[in-house]
Amino acid sequence: MSKAQHELPILVTGAAGRIGSVGRSVTELLLARGFWVRAHVRVDDERATRLRALGAEVVVGDLLDLTAVHRAIEGCERLCFAMSVAPTYLEAAVNVAVVAKHHGVKAFVNLSQMTVNEMDIFNTTPSPQQKQHWLAEQILSWSGLPVVEVRPTAFMEGLLLQTAKTVSTQDKIMAPFGRGKNSAIAAADVARVIAAILSEPAEHIGQIYHLTGPVFAGHGRGCTRVLGRAWSHDLVCQRST
Secondary structure, eight states: OOTTTSOSOEEESSTTOOTTOHHHHHHHHHHHTTOOEEEEESSOSHHHHHHHHHTOEEEEOOTTOHHHHHHHHTTOSEEEEOOOSOTTHHHHHHHHHHHHHHTTOSEEEEEOOGGGGGOOSSOOOSOHHHHHHHHHHHHHHHHTOOEEEEEEOSBHHHHHHHHHHHHHHHSOEEESOTTOOOOOBOHHHHHHHHHHHHHSOGGGTTOEEEEOOOOHHHHHHHHHHHHTOOOOGGGEEEOOO
């Protein structure tokens, strides 16, 4: 599909992320499908240069700046709002929501978190970041925008970074979950879901998608197989501190 065949760009925020970046992967997937993608980045650096080389229209700006948000959204009917952990997440989400409503966006895919499913008006969470995701979802619900909520569990890439040292030094996967349960998912798999939604959004509007990976033991078996080690449940040490 050429730009002429699809006349309006799809906006992807957070497109310059580094490790496990969902926004970058969504951009690459949509470009591969022939869509015109407007990739929002905060800094014009080598990551933005790589996005341009792939064929993306790169727009630079801070999501806390309403003028920059207008510049990013104007002319787009579909968008993916993805943003890294930051104290300013909620303000950025509100800016994107109000500007998207002003410009008549027809599909707003919001990358949220699985933990939001466990919250309500009486119970949120001690985590400020997770609470911001819950509040952002409330605002998007009130906005009347055509929203699709995508709620993954923790990203596997982050989990691997946490456990890489003890795997290399002790042959153990030591994850700080205590007695909690985890089914981390690869960011690339989350990106595939979002790209599919943005490609044909009509049937997804108003839906909430909970995305999980295999249980932690499944990840452990996969890691030991790839690393050439012998699997044992004793290799998985869950720490509460």
